[in-house]
Amino acid sequence: MLGDCSPGVLRRRRSWKWTEYPPDVIPAWVAEMDFDLAEPIKDAVRQAITAGDCGYPHPIGLGEVYAGFARQRFGWAPDPGRVFAVPDVMTGIVEALQEVTPHGSGVVINPPVYPPFFFRLRLTGRAVVEAPLRRDQDGGYHLDTGALDAALSRDDVAAYLLCSPHNPTGRVWSHDDLTAVAAICARRGVVLIVDEIHAPLALPGARHIPFLSLDIDEDLARRTFTFTSASKGWNIPGLKCGLAVVSSPQAAAALERRWEALLASHLGVLATAAAFADCVPWLDAARGQLDENRALLAALLARYLPAVGYRPPEASFLAWLDCRALSPGDAAALFLDRGRVAVTPGADFGDPGRGFVRLNMGTSPELLAEIVRRMGAAADAAPGPVADE
Numbered sequence: 447m448l449g450d451c452s453p454g455v456l457r458r459r460r461s462w463k464w465t466e467y468p469p470d471v472i473p474a475w476v477a478e479m480d481f482d483l484a485e486p487i488k489d490a491v492r493q494a495i496t497a498g499d500c501g502y503p504h505p506i507g508l509g510e511v512y513a514g515f516a517r518q519r520f521g522w523a524p525d526p527g528r529v530f531a532v533p534d535v536m537t538g539i540v541e542a543l544q545e546v547t548p549h550g551s552g553v554v555i556n557p558p559v560y561p562p563f564f565f566r567l568r569l570t571g572r573a574v575v576e577a578p579l580r581r582d583q584d585g586g587y588h589l590d591t592g593a594l595d596a597a598l599s600r601d602d603v604a605a606y607l608l609c610s611p612h613n614p615t616g617r618v619w620s621h622d623d624l625t626a627v628a629a630i631c632a633r634r635g636v637v638l639i640v641d642e643i644h645a646p647l648a649l650p651g652a653r654h655i656p657f658l659s660l661d662i663d664e665d666l667a668r669r670t671f672t673f674t675s676a677s678k679g680w681n682i683p684g685l686k687c688g689l690a691v692v693s694s695p696q697a698a699a700a701l702e703r704r705w706e707a708l709l710a711s712h713l714g715v716l717a718t719a720a721a722f723a724d725c726v727p728w729l730d731a732a733r734g735q736l737d738e739n740r741a742l743l744a745a746l747l748a749r750y751l752p753a754v755g756y757r758p759p760e761a762s763f764l765a766w767l768d769c770r771a772l773s774p775g776d777a778a779a780l781f782l783d784r785g786r787v788a789v790t791p792g793a794d795f796g797d798p799g800r801g802f803v804r805l806n807m808g809t810s811p812e813l814l815a816e817i818v819r820r821m822g823a824a825a826d827a828a829p830g831p832v833a834d835e
């Protein structure tokens with residue numbers, strides 16, 4: 447179902463991941479997987495193209511299809527009438543923020559976190575206010591509710607953008623974490639945006655809890671917007687369709703006022719409906735492969751890069767690697783220059799990411815092994831750490 451991810455075939459792709467670097471570089475950076483697409487998604491897009499059906503979208507039935515998936519996967523039944531197609535998750539987030547927060551106000555985020563959270567907020571005329579995750583001595587990341595509360599208490603702050611599951615740490619937040627967030631946001635009166643794009647990819651052993659499945663107070667529901675997508679789970683970000691899910695008429699009206707800015711791609715809507723309705727077996731095959739890959743990565747790192755710290759993600763296909771024990775300098779540049787592997791520099795995720803890299807392991811075990819072998823050789827070939835004077 448997932449294909450064999452042979453580099454020869456992958457190099458025919460013309461997506462950003464496969465065209466940014468010269469052909470001798472293995473790309474393991476941007477968040478696209480290497481697996482083949484699910485057949486029902488290919489059929490949906492093929493049929494539309496064959497019929498010349500490439501007009502503007504009308505997402506009839508998308509809410510029902512998503513609600514069916516959410517019921518089966520998360521035991522939660524959102525109101526299909528409060529599920530909206532958006533062009534992509536980041537556009538949904540910034541349009542919602544523009545609608546319901548004042549220009550110039552602050553939005554709290556939890557670095558290390560998905561880089562566009564920084565620059566899309568700034569582009570939108572919002573100030574980024576950081577409440578970093580807390581990192582324990584074993585390398586585990588936690589929501590720091592004290593830091594969050596302090597940040598949300600500031601007069602200039604109007605909103606909180608929570609990443610759940612979290613990119614790049616792979617954390618799936620617990621019921622206790624999310625109820626703590628709900629209590630703080632209710633008390634501080636802020637807008638809450640929850641980015642649940644990685645939710646379909648919660649891996650075995652973890653249970654993703656959609657924020658709106660919690661019993662939150664009515665006032666908070668009025669100013670809560672959640673976003674998800676088939677784009678990560680089924681690997682179709684280029685088709686441009688995400689979902690906004692809300693639970694109050696006020697939040698729905700805010701999205702409806704922005705309808706023109708929130709038109710998704712028609713092919714994206716069709717593919718998304720096919721994904722949620724007909725591609726759950728594919729999703730589970732991908733989750734199974736990623737479960738294997740996260741364990742394989744631990745073994746590969748122990749063999750080739752024993753100085754690198756790694757906690758297997760609880761969701762998705764991104765691994766957050768602590769490279770601070772490697773030779774000084776930028777680890778991503780080292781892996782690229784000497785190993786011909788492209789990963790994402792940790793500093794892109796904010797200051798707490800310095801010295802880390804993010805590795806995309808949404809590929810075959812064979813390619814993952816080659817990636818880590820190359821990274822290990824690059825580190826071995828690098829000059830050793832400079833001793834402190």
Ligand SMILES: Cc1ncc(COP(=O)(O)O)c(C=O)c1O
Binds near residue numbers: 536609
């Ligand atoms: C947490 C998070 N949010 C949003 C996105 C981007 O999604 P979209 O392309 O739908 O804007 C990504 C992509 O990797 C992501 O990891």
